[in-house]
Amino acid sequence: MARAGILPRLTFWRGVFLVLMALGAYATYVRFFEGLGASTNLSDDFPWGLWIGFDVLCGVGLAAGGFTLAAAVHIFNIQKYKPIVRPAILTAFLGYLLVIVALMFDLGRPYRIWHPLIMWNPHSVMFEVGWCVTLYTTVLALEFSPIVLEKLRWNAALKAVHTALIPLVILGVILSTLHQSSLGSLFLIVPHKLHPLWYTPLLPVFFFFSALMVGLAMTIFESWHSSKAFGRQLEVSLLRGLARLLAVLTTAFLVMRFLDLARRGALGLAFTPTTEAYFFWLEIAFLAIPGVLLFRTRIRANPKALYLCAVLVVFGFITNRLNVAVTGLESASGVQYVPKWTEVVVTLAIVALGFALFRAAAQYLPVFEESEDREEADVHTAIETQMAQGD
Amino acid sequence: MASKAILFDGTQCIGCRSCEDACASKWGLPYNEQVASQERLSEKKLTTVLTRGDHFARRLCMHCVEPTCVSVCPVGAFRKTSLGPVIYEEWRCMGCRYCMLACPFHVPAYEWSQRLPKVRKCDMCYERQLSGQVTACSEACPTGATKTGDRDAILAEARERLAKNPGQYDGRIYGLSEAGGTSVFLLSAVPLEKFGFRTDLPSEALPVLTKRVLAFVPDVVGVGGVLLGGIYWLTHRREAVAAAEGKSGERRRRG
Numbered sequence: 001m002a003r004a005g006i007l008p009r010l011t012f013w014r015g016v017f018l019v020l021m022a023l024g025a026y027a028t029y030v031r032f033f034e035g036l037g038a039s040t041n042l043s044d045d046f047p048w049g050l051w052i053g054f055d056v057l058c059g060v061g062l063a064a065g066g067f068t069l070a071a072a073v074h075i076f077n078i079q080k081y082k083p084i085v086r087p088a089i090l091t092a093f094l095g096y097l098l099v100i101v102a103l104m105f106d107l108g109r110p111y112r113i114w115h116p117l118i119m120w121n122p123h124s125v126m127f128e129v130g131w132c133v134t135l136y137t138t139v140l141a142l143e144f145s146p147i148v149l150e151k152l153r154w155n156a157a158l159k160a161v162h163t164a165l166i167p168l169v170i171l172g173v174i175l176s177t178l179h180q181s182s183l184g185s186l187f188l189i190v191p192h193k194l195h196p197l198w199y200t201p202l203l204p205v206f207f208f209f210s211a212l213m214v215g216l217a218m219t220i221f222e223s224w225h226s227s228k229a230f231g232r233q234l235e236v237s238l239l240r241g242l243a244r245l246l247a248v249l250t251t252a253f254l255v256m257r258f259l260d261l262a263r264r265g266a267l268g269l270a271f272t273p274t275t276e277a278y279f280f281w282l283e284i285a286f287l288a289i290p291g292v293l294l295f296r297t298r299i300r301a302n303p304k305a306l307y308l309c310a311v312l313v314v315f316g317f318i319t320n321r322l323n324v325a326v327t328g329l330e331s332a333s334g335v336q337y338v339p340k341w342t343e344v345v346v347t348l349a350i351v352a353l354g355f356a357l358f359r360a361a362a363q364y365l366p367v368f369e370e371s372e373d374r375e376e377a378d379v380h381t382a383i384e385t386q387m388a389q390g391d
Numbered sequence: 392m393a394s395k396a397i398l399f400d401g402t403q404c405i406g407c408r409s410c411e412d413a414c415a416s417k418w419g420l421p422y423n424e425q426v427a428s429q430e431r432l433s434e435k436k437l438t439t440v441l442t443r444g445d446h447f448a449r450r451l452c453m454h455c456v457e458p459t460c461v462s463v464c465p466v467g468a469f470r471k472t473s474l475g476p477v478i479y480e481e482w483r484c485m486g487c488r489y490c491m492l493a494c495p496f497h498v499p500a501y502e503w504s505q506r507l508p509k510v511r512k513c514d515m516c517y518e519r520q521l522s523g524q525v526t527a528c529s530e531a532c533p534t535g536a537t538k539t540g541d542r543d544a545i546l547a548e549a550r551e552r553l554a555k556n557p558g559q560y561d562g563r564i565y566g567l568s569e570a571g572g573t574s575v576f577l578l579s580a581v582p583l584e585k586f587g588f589r590t591d592l593p594s595e596a597l598p599v600l601t602k603r604v605l606a607f608v609p610d611v612v613g614v615g616g617v618l619l620g621g622i623y624w625l626t627h628r629r630e631a632v633a634a635a636e637g638k639s640g641e642r643r644r645r646g
Contacts, residue, residue: 032506033506034506035503035504035505035506035508036501036503036508037503037504038504042503043503044432044433044434044491044497044499044500044501044503045497047488047491047492047501048488048492071619074623075619075622075623075626076622076626077623077626077627077629077630106487107485107486107487108484108485108486108487108488108501108502108507108508108509109484109485109486109507109508110485110486112466112483112484112485112486113485115465115466115483115485116465116466116485119466119467119468119483120467121462121464121465121466121467122605123461123462123598123601123602123605124462124463124464124465124467124489124601125463125601125604125605126463126464126465126487126489127465127466128605128608129465130465166623170615170616170619170620170623173615173619174611174612174615174616174619177611177615178608178611178612182604185601185604185605186489188600188601188604189459189462189463189492189493189597189598189600189601190492190493191593191597191600192495192589192591192592192593193492204604329492
């Protein structure tokens with residue numbers, strides 16, 4: 001990057017970033033000094049809004065690429081995906097940290113965020129989510145640590161993490177399976193409030209499945225941006241593999257969605273002229289378009305078309321989650337919830353922070369470097385040593 | 392002590408709002424005409440009289456037998472006491488507001504204007520009941536429309552009233568089966584839907600909906616761990632075998 005003097009050159013996106021940070025700082029002041037009433041459009045009728053619906057429910061899902069790729073490479077041993085494991089883990093780690101930041105805004109008493117760790121209620125889905133997210137963020141910190149340790153050339157610690165890598169990855173997959181699905185289970189308790197287009201006993205299954213789907217879409221998304229920003233091209237065979245998987249997952253999700261609606265007899269509601277039906281079709285369209293396009297070889301072979309398909313899947317996913325958390329609950333609540341500007345600004349500032357941190361990490365840490373080969377060698381040495389000792 | 396319950400009989404209510412006043416002073420909340428005119432539960436009003444023409448109803452926490460708030464709270468800030476009241480321990484609460492989303496009766500209110508807010512809801516005067524007193528609202532009611540007593544006796548009385556004057560009531564004891572049953576029973580001359588009450592609630596307690604799913608957690612951990620470990624072993628074993636064969640083949644070629 002060209003630097004003029006001490007200050008970095010002010011580009012358009014840096015300007016956007018600075019404006020968002022300034023607005024975000026003011027919104028943060030309003031939130032913490034004047035309370036949730038002044039900073040949100042939430043009410044007793046509508047206690048959860050954008051910060052839970054987008055920042056938490058979408059944030060956790062968008063970070064799901066971390067556990068799927070770690071599993072694909074380290075457990076299923078599909079070495080083709082090796083080059084994108086690190087960026088996926090970086091995305092996941094930043095994603096979870098930002099989810100926690102967003103929670104600090106949304107919780108009425110954020111300084112008590114640690115309470116579920118000692119004040120147990122095992123009957124609560126929220127309790128389970130709290131524990132899993134805490135543990136998984138720790139796992140992600142450890143999975144991410146080699147990237148920092150390599151930079152610091154701290155080889156003893158690096159070796160220790162590599163030895164523990166496989167159990168960590170397995171633990172990460174289990175924890176992710178649990179809380180990705182549990183985010184859906186949160187809404188099982190409101191059969192009388194959530195619209196039948198979204199309320200189904202299969203909510204946990206859908207949340208888990210859509211997380212797998214969007215985790216993959218985000219991997220394609222960030223690969224494309226990284227290749228633009230750092231001038232590195234991904235192998236065509238790798239991208240094609242991801243595209244094929246994404247096509248299958250998206251289509252399967254849609255088929256499951258419609259089968260469930262038909263089975264529950266709720267499909268007719270999609271054809272009534274209601275706000276819910278419009279938002280339902282928006283969600284379906286965002287997913288169906290890439291679902292169909294990605295089955296064409298020409299689309300899969302074209303990185304830009306693939307990128308646009310991934311973006312559509314991300315939009316479809318976000319619409320689905322916001323429909324569960326906002327659209328589907330409005331009519332039972334009797335009020336219309338539209339987020340206040342402070343809610344929107346905090347959300348955008350958190351997203352911007354995510355992009356900036358990813359970029360900084362990718363620039364200063366060995367996220368994309370061939371050091372992955374070294375890691376691989378290290379892991380194998382460690383495992384072989386273990387096996388030899390075991391024999 | 393036996394489990395307590397509240398009976399509110401809309402046909403005996405004259406809409407004087409003495410219960411609202413007594414409730415506000417019990418909680419130390421300001422009560423004036425403006426508060427009185429707001430017929431909805433809020434941080435300022437933990438019970439309210441509802442008016443529809445000549446008919447009255449009352450809203451307050453229903454003190455469910457198997458409360459949804461108790462089940463969903465991640466820090467166990469709600470507790471169903473053996474005395475009947477569902478109480479809230481503020482010092483545990485982190486303010487996630489899942490109780491507000493989950494409550495089938497739309498009861499918990501939040502202090503949206505406070506910098507350090509808490510949830511507000513009726514606690515059926517737990518402390519007064521511990522010392523053998525009736526709730527503040529029952530004590531204040533001039534007509535006996537609100538009455539506190541042992542749950543069994545209160546329920547028997549509600550049934551008796553319906554049996555004696557069937558024409559006077561719409562025939563429903565609200566709270567008998569709603570969301571698995573409650574410790575507050577409402578009688579009314581007109582259907583309670585007219586006051587905005589949900590009359591379509593399931594008769595099964597809601598917590599079972601999430602308990603069923605949470606029961607899978609140990610299975611996911613156990614089966615997932617074994618499965619993933621097995622897959623790891625399989626996929627890497629193939630590689631190790633290939634590597635070993637490659638080495639011995641090399642040796643053979645050299646030898």
